[in-house]
Amino acid sequence: MNKGYTWRISLILVFIIGSFVYLTPTLVDTLPSWWSGLLPKDKIHLGLDLQGGTHLVMEVETQKAVEGSLDLIATDLEDSLTSQNLRFKRIGKVGSDKVQLTLYDRGSADTAQKLVKKKYPDLEILPVFDEGGFVNMQLRINEKEAQVRKDRAVAQALETIRNRIDQFGVSEPVIQREGINNIVVQLPGIKDPKRAIDLIGKTARLEFKLVDENVNAATATASSLPEDDELLFEKKTDPATGAVSEIPLVVKKKAMITGDLLTDAQIRIDSQYNQPYVAIEFNSTGARLFDQVTAANVGKRFAIVLDSNIYSAPVIRERISGGSAQISGSFTEKDAADLAIVLRAGSLPAPVKILQNVTVGPSLGKDSIQKGLTAGLIGVALVVIFMGIYYKLSGMVANLGMVLNILYLMGALSALGATLTLPGIAAIVLLVGMSVDSNVLIFERIREELKLGKTPHAALDAGYDKAFLTIMDSHVTALITAAVLFQFGTGPVKGFAVSLSLGIIINLFTSLLATKVLFDAFLDRVHVKRLSI
Numbered sequence: 001m002n003k004g005y006t007w008r009i010s011l012i013l014v015f016i017i018g019s020f021v022y023l024t025p026t027l028v029d030t031l032p033s034w035w036s037g038l039l040p041k042d043k044i045h046l047g048l049d050l051q052g053g054t055h056l057v058m059e060v061e062t063q064k065a066v067e068g069s070l071d072l073i074a075t076d077l078e079d080s081l082t083s084q085n086l087r088f089k090r091i092g093k094v095g096s097d098k099v100q101l102t103l104y105d106r107g108s109a110d111t112a113q114k115l116v117k118k119k120y121p122d123l124e125i126l127p128v129f130d131e132g133g134f135v136n137m138q139l140r141i142n143e144k145e146a147q148v149r150k151d152r153a154v155a156q157a158l159e160t161i162r163n164r165i166d167q168f169g170v171s172e173p174v175i176q177r178e179g180i181n182n183i184v185v186q187l188p189g190i191k192d193p194k195r196a197i198d199l200i201g202k203t204a205r206l207e208f209k210l211v212d213e214n215v216n217a218a219t220a221t222a223s224s225l226p227e228d229d230e231l232l233f234e235k236k237t238d239p240a241t242g243a244v245s246e247i248p249l250v251v252k253k254k255a256m257i258t259g260d261l262l263t264d265a266q267i268r269i270d271s272q273y274n275q276p277y278v279a280i281e282f283n284s285t286g287a288r289l290f291d292q293v294t295a296a297n298v299g300k301r302f303a304i305v306l307d308s309n310i311y312s313a314p315v316i317r318e319r320i321s322g323g324s325a326q327i328s329g330s331f332t333e334k335d336a337a338d339l340a341i342v343l344r345a346g347s348l349p350a351p352v353k354i355l356q357n358v359t360v361g362p363s364l365g366k367d368s369i370q371k372g373l374t375a376g377l378i379g380v381a382l383v384v385i386f387m388g389i390y391y392k393l394s395g396m397v398a399n400l401g402m403v404l405n406i407l408y409l410m411g412a413l414s415a416l417g418a419t420l421t422l423p424g425i426a427a428i429v430l431l432v433g434m435s436v437d438s439n440v441l442i443f444e445r446i447r448e449e450l451k452l453g454k455t456p457h458a459a460l461d462a463g464y465d466k467a468f469l470t471i472m473d474s475h476v477t478a479l480i481t482a483a484v485l486f487q488f489g490t491g492p493v494k495g496f497a498v499s500l501s502l503g504i505i506i507n508l509f510t511s512l513l514a515t516k517v518l519f520d521a522f523l524d525r526v527h528v529k530r531l532s533i
Contacts, residue, residue, distance in 0.1 A: 008517045016404070019411025026414060044414045046188060047421030047495055048174070048360055050369055053188040054196065057356035058161075060181050065153035065350035066146050067096050073120065073139070074099050075254065077112075080119065086111055089134055090227070097146070098126075101137045109135045150181070153349040158183055161200050161352075163345035168199055174494075182355070188419070193359060195338070203307050203351050204342035206259025208293070209251040211301035211313055217248040228253050232303070234310035249310055251303045256293045261286025265343035267336045270328070276336035277328035280343065287323025295319040306339070372425035379429050380406075383436055391443055393532035394519075398439035401515040405435040408506045413499070421495030431503035434478075438511035442467040443533055456531045457523050464516055471511060479504045 025031060026043040035041065048055065070093045077099070078091045089102040103109050109128050116123060116137075122145040126138040141149070154177060161183065162175045174186035190196050212229050220231055230253050233246040264281040282290055294302075294316050303313040304327050311327050327339070383402065387395030409428060413420060446463030454462065479501060486497035522528075 005517050005520050008513055009521070012404070012514050012517065015408055015411075018415070019407050022411045022414040023407075026410075040415070042414070042417060044410070045417060045419040046369075047419045047424070047492070048186045048188040049422045049492065050420065051189045052360045053186065053190050054193040055356070055358040055360060056185040056187075056197065056200070056354060057178070058183045058185065058201070058352045059355050060154045060157045060183065060348075061351045061353060062150035062153050062181055063096060063350075066141060066149050067093065068349065069141070069149055070097070070099050073123075076119075077101065077116070080115060081112060084111075084115070088112070094138065097140055099139045101139070103135045103137065106135055109137050112137060154181060154183070156349045157352060160346050160348050161185065164199055164341055165196075167341045167345060168196060170196070183352070193357075195334075197354065197357065199338055199341060201352050201354060202342050202348075204259065204345075204347040205307055206262070206343060206347060207255035207305045208257040208290075209253075209255055209303045209305055210297060211303050212250045212252060213301065215250040217250045220248065220250050225250065232305060232308060232310050234303075234313055249303060249313055251305070251310075255305075256302075257282075257286060257289050259343060259347050261289065262343055265340045267333070267340045268326070275328070276333045277326050278336055278340050278343065279324065279326050282323040282325070284323075287321075290323060290325065291319065291321045311339075369425075372422060372429075376425065376429045376432070379432050383432055387436055387439075391439075391533055394443055394446075395533075397515050397518050398436050398443070400518065401439060401510045402432060402435045404514055405431065405503070405507055405510045408510070409499070409503050412502045412506065416502075418498050418502070419495055420499070421492050423492040423496035424499040427496045427499035427503060431500070431507060434503070435507050435511060438467075438471050438475075438507060439515060441470055442511070442515075446531070446533060450531065450533070456528050459531070460516075460519050460523065464512065468512065471508070475504050475508050 022040050023044075024035075024039075025041050031041060074091050074093055078088075081088055081091070081101075086108055087104055088108065089104065091099070091101050094100040101109075101112055103112060106128075113125060113128075116125060116139060120139070122142065123139045124142045126140060128135060128137050130136070158175065158177055162173075165173050165175065165185070165187070170187045170190060173188070174184070176184050178184045185200065187193070187196055212226070215225065215229060217231065222231060225231060229250050231248060231250055233248055236245050236247060261282050262280055263283045263286075266279050268277055268279045269275070270277055298316050298318060301313045301315050304311045314328075380402070384399045387398050389395070391398065406428065409431065412418075413424075442463050445467045446459050449459035449462045450456070452459075482497045482501040482504065486494055486501065489497055
C-alpha cells in the first residue's frame with residue numbers, strides 16, 4: 001500500500017471506530033457491565049423541543065433589589081456614624097426609594113451630610129427638615145443609579161439561577177435574559193418540575209438574627225412590637241404524625257450576619273438523631289463576625305432565618321470560632337439537599353415571579369424527531385440518487401463521503417455532550433447538501449482536467465488542488481456565520497449553530513481527505529484508462 005495515504009486511511013478508520021464507540025450508548029438501550037467502567041456512557045442530549053421538559057419565563061422584581069440596597073446603605077451609615085461617635089435617633093428606609101436619618105441637631109446633620117457626600121456620591125440628598133424636635137435628612141437613589149442597580153440585579157439573578165440549575169443536575173439547560181427584567185429558563189427532560197421551580201424561585205436570603213427574649217412572642221402583634229423588632233415563625237414538624245406547627249418568635253430586624261459571607265454548604269447526617277442538617281462555612285470576614293457575635297451573646301438565642309422563615313433558633317452555648325456552623329430543623333434529606341444548593345449558589349438579589357410555566361410533553365418531541373428523521377432520510381436518498389446518476393461511480397464515492405460525514409457528526413455531538421435540537425436536525429440535513437456540494441466542485445474541476453487530456457490520476461490530483469481554495473473559502477465564511485449565530489443566538493438558534501459548526505469542520509475533512517483517499521486507493525490498485533465521472 002502506498003505510504004502516502006496509509007496514515008490517512010488509518011486516521012479515517014480511527015474516526016469511524018471512535019464515532020461508533022461514542023454513539024453506542026445512544027443506539028443501544030442496555031450496555032454490558034464492562035462498558036460503563038471503560039468506555040463513554042453518555043447519550044446524545046436532546047433539547048427541550050425533542051424530549052420535552054419545562055419552559056419558564058420569570059420576572060425579576062428589580063425594585064426590591066433597590067430597596068435591599070437601601071437597607072444595606074442604612075446599616076452601613078449606622079455603623080459609620082457610630083464609629084465617629086455621632087449621635088442619632090434612628091436611621092432607616094422610608095418608602096421604597098429613600099433612607100432617612102433622624103438626628104438631634106443641625107450640627108450633627110451637617111456632619112452626616114459631609115459623610116454621605118464622601119461615601120455615597122451617587123445618592124441625592126434632599127433638603128433637611130425639622131419634625132418633632134428632631135432634624136431629619138433624607139437620601140434618595142437617583143434614577144440613573146437605580147437603573148444601574150436594577151440591571152445588575154437581573155444579571156446577578158441570571159447567574160444565581162444558572163448556578164442553582166447546574167447543581168440541580170439538569171443537562172443542557174437554556175438560561176437567558178429576555179427584555180429588561182425577564183429571564184427565560186428551559187429545562188429539558190426535567191422529571192420533577194415543581195421541585196425545580198421551587199429551587200429556582202427561592203430568594204434564599206439567609207440571615208442570622210438575635211431573638212428578643214424581652215418580648216412575649218405569644219401575645220406580640222406587628223403593631224405592638226418595638227421599632228427594631230419583627231415577628232417571625234419557626235416551623236416544626238412532628239416526626240410521628242407529620243403535623244406542622246408554627247412557633248412565633250420576636251427577632252431583631254437587623255441581621256448580625258448574612259448568607260453573602262458563606263463559602264460552602266453541605267448536607268450532613270446527625271449521628272445521634274439520624275436527622276439531616278446543613279453544615280455551612282463562612283469566609284474570613286464571616287468567620288470573624290460569627291466569632292465576635294457568638295462571644296458577645298453567650299446564653300442568648302440566635303435565629304437562623306431564610307426568606308423570613310426561621311429554620312432554627314438555638315441557644316449560643318459558647319463562643320464559636322473557626323467559621324463553621326450548622327442549620328438544623330425538621331426537614332427531609334431532600335429539603336436539606338435543596339437548602340444546601342441554594343446556599344452554595346447564593347441568594348437572589350430580588351424575588352422572581354413566574355410569568356409563564358409551560359410543560360412540553362415528550363410526545364411532541366417524538367413526533368418532531370420522527371418528522372426530522374424522515375425529512376433527513378428523504379434528503380439523503382434524493383442526493384444519493386442524483387449523485388449516482390449524474391457522476392456515476394465517482395458520485396458513489398461522494399455518497400460514501402456523505403455517510404462518513406453524518407457518522408462523524410453524530411459521534412462528535414455525542415463526544416462533546418452537545419444538545420441535539422430540531423433546528424440541529426435541520427442543520428444536519430443542510431450539511432448533507434453541503435457535503436456533496438464540495439464534491440461537485442471537485443468533480444467539475446476533474447472533468448475540466450480530463451478534457452485537457454490528462455491521465456485519470458493527474459486529473460484527480462489537479463481537480464482536488466484547484467478546488468481546495470474555493471472549498472476552504474466557502475467553509476470558513478460559513479463557519480464564521482455559525483460562530484456569530486452561536487455567540488448572539490438563543491435556544492434553538494444555538495442548537496443549529498453547534499450542529500452547523502461541527503458539520504462544516506468535518507465536511508472539510510471528508511471532502512478534501514477522505515474521498516481523495518478512496519480515489520487514490522482505487523487507482524493505485526486498478527489500472528483505469530477513463531474515470532467514471
